[in-house]
Amino acid sequence: xxxxxxxxxxxxxxxxxxxxxxxxxxxxxxxxxxxxxxxxxxxxxxxxxxxxxxxxxxxxxxxxxxxxxxxxxxxxxxxxxxxxxxxxxxxxxxxxxxxxxxxxxxxxxxxxxxxxxxxxxxxxxxxxxxxxxxxxxxxxxxxxxxxxxxxxxxxxxxxxxxxxxxxxxxxxxxxxxxxxxxxxxxxxxxxxxxxxxxxxxxxxxxxxxxxxxxxxxxxxxxxxxxxxxxxxxxxxxxxxxxxxxxxxxxxxxxxxxxxxxxxxxxxxxxxxxxxxxxxxxxxxx
Amino acid sequence: xxxxxxxxxxxxxxxxxxxxxxxxxxxxxxxxxxxxxxxxxxxxxxxxxxxxxxxxxxxxxxxxxxxxxxxxxxxxxxxxxxxxxxxxxxxxxxxxxxxxxxxxxxxxxxxxxxxxxxxxxxxxxxxxxxxxxxxxxxxxxxxxxxxxxxxxxxxxxxxxxxxxxxxxxxxxxxxxxxx
Numbered sequence: 001x002x003x004x005x006x007x008x009x010x011x012x013x014x015x016x017x018x019x020x021x022x023x024x025x026x027x028x029x030x031x032x033x034x035x036x037x038x039x040x041x042x043x044x045x046x047x048x049x050x051x052x053x054x055x056x057x058x059x060x061x062x063x064x065x066x067x068x069x070x071x072x073x074x075x076x077x078x079x080x081x082x083x084x085x086x087x088x089x090x091x092x093x094x095x096x097x098x099x100x101x102x103x104x105x106x107x108x109x110x111x112x113x114x115x116x117x118x119x120x121x122x123x124x125x126x127x128x129x130x131x132x133x134x135x136x137x138x139x140x141x142x143x144x145x146x147x148x149x150x151x152x153x154x155x156x157x158x159x160x161x162x163x164x165x166x167x168x169x170x171x172x173x174x175x176x177x178x179x180x181x182x183x184x185x186x187x188x189x190x191x192x193x194x195x196x197x198x199x200x201x202x203x204x205x206x207x208x209x210x211x212x213x214x215x216x217x218x219x220x221x222x223x224x225x226x227x228x229x230x231x232x233x234x235x236x237x238x239x240x241x242x243x244x245x246x247x248x249x250x251x252x253x254x255x256x257x258x259x260x261x262x263x264x265x266x267x268x269x270x271x272x273x274x275x276x277x278x279x280x281x282x283x284x285x
Numbered sequence: 286x287x288x289x290x291x292x293x294x295x296x297x298x299x300x301x302x303x304x305x306x307x308x309x310x311x312x313x314x315x316x317x318x319x320x321x322x323x324x325x326x327x328x329x330x331x332x333x334x335x336x337x338x339x340x341x342x343x344x345x346x347x348x349x350x351x352x353x354x355x356x357x358x359x360x361x362x363x364x365x366x367x368x369x370x371x372x373x374x375x376x377x378x379x380x381x382x383x384x385x386x387x388x389x390x391x392x393x394x395x396x397x398x399x400x401x402x403x404x405x406x407x408x409x410x411x412x413x414x415x416x417x418x419x420x421x422x423x424x425x426x427x428x429x430x431x432x433x434x435x436x437x438x439x440x441x442x443x444x445x446x447x448x449x450x451x452x453x454x455x456x457x458x459x460x461x462x463x464x
Contacts, residue, residue, distance in 0.1 A: 013376075016372050016376055019368070019372055020368050020369070020371075020372040020373070020413070021368075022368070023367055023368025023371065023372070024366060024367075024368040024369060024413065024417060025417075026368075027366045027367050027368055028366060028417060028419070031365065031366065037365075041361050041367075044358065044361045044362070045361060045362060048358060048361075048362045049362070051303070051307065052307055052310065052311075052362075055304070055307045055308075055311065056307070056310075056311050056314075059311050059315060060315075063315050126314060127310070127314075128307070128310030128311050128313065128314050128363075129310060129313045129314040129320075130310065130313070130363040130364065130365075131309045131310060131312075131313045131327040131328055131329070131363060132327070132363050132364045133325065133327065133407055133410055133411050133414065133420070133427070133431050134364060134366075134369075134410070134414045134419045134420055135364075135365075135419065135420075136325075137363070137364075137365060138314075139310070139362070165365065166365050173365055180420065180421040180422070182419070207323055207421075207422060207426065207430070208323065208426065210322070210323060269320065270317045270320040270321050271317060272314065
């Protein structure tokens, strides 16, 4: 017992603990306050993600093959179901394109170049997901060379999945909305409705229930379950109109003073292959 | 007498650890049952390779250096913060190297040590997260959402991969003897 707790080992342990705390505090400070991560972190991330891409491409190919094989089993019944829906979608597509053209003409007449709803898309594929107990990150294969900046919103499939947390030259890290205690799920949001004007801010995610919480709502009159929540564009970097999720319930908060809207996120946070990074056209400065 | 650095002694373990490092991220992305619902199962194949090297080889000093290097890479690539795995992984690897002297090498001993180090390491990382307020879970949720899927997934993978991996590692030893 004496040999194990010798002075040398205790000193090493203490130095290690102090080192850990110091490094973590410095690194958290840099991450939260600066837009660019330190040079060696960028270089390390770029090099490591290069090999990561080489290894993950065959693995993704195998996974796609597996998904395709299982899809093949259900093809007949799915085909019948989809054919029935197809004719509806053709009509919706024609309506949408007519309205888009009308919108463009009206904007031109008013001399409006870009509004809150305009944005451009950058497609990226996911290299890996972080096996970490703190926060959930995805690594994608686009970086600052393709125009990615910190805090841009990221969508996948049907809805919002998170924000860009860290940018390197050829890769970036996406922080998912399911990370608690971080700014990745802070979005200014509103209820999609022609008659209501309900604005609020998404302020958190509850891991237990899997629901996003929207607080600081101006009013909850007329909000019913099933209504869609979209980003309102009033936050700064996020454009308007990105689909977040559907209303599940409206409750009062813990103190009974203000209302909280619980939102079920639109996307399934388990399967990711390709994501889209949104770049808002209207600048902030 | 000049000391010749044996290339297989350095490159072989490094390549194996690097492949295991990338596999951790790819498996977490690709396996859906680790992420479904509220689960947060974490593949820890790099730790598996460290445990097997610790028991089969006598390379204490090299292992600690490797654990610093790969802990640092793990930090900046997967956690986006340095200081966590950079210090905790070498600490637990040196604890493992100290404690392995007491038992002979067998699959049951290696499995138990692996599970112990796994649970201890993740608990320490979680407690650090609580201190720095980067996680908000309470401890029971952490046990059921993170530790439980991590332990059973890694246990099954360890038992499945033990024989092929030790065959591969012993091939490394034979090559070393030739050189």
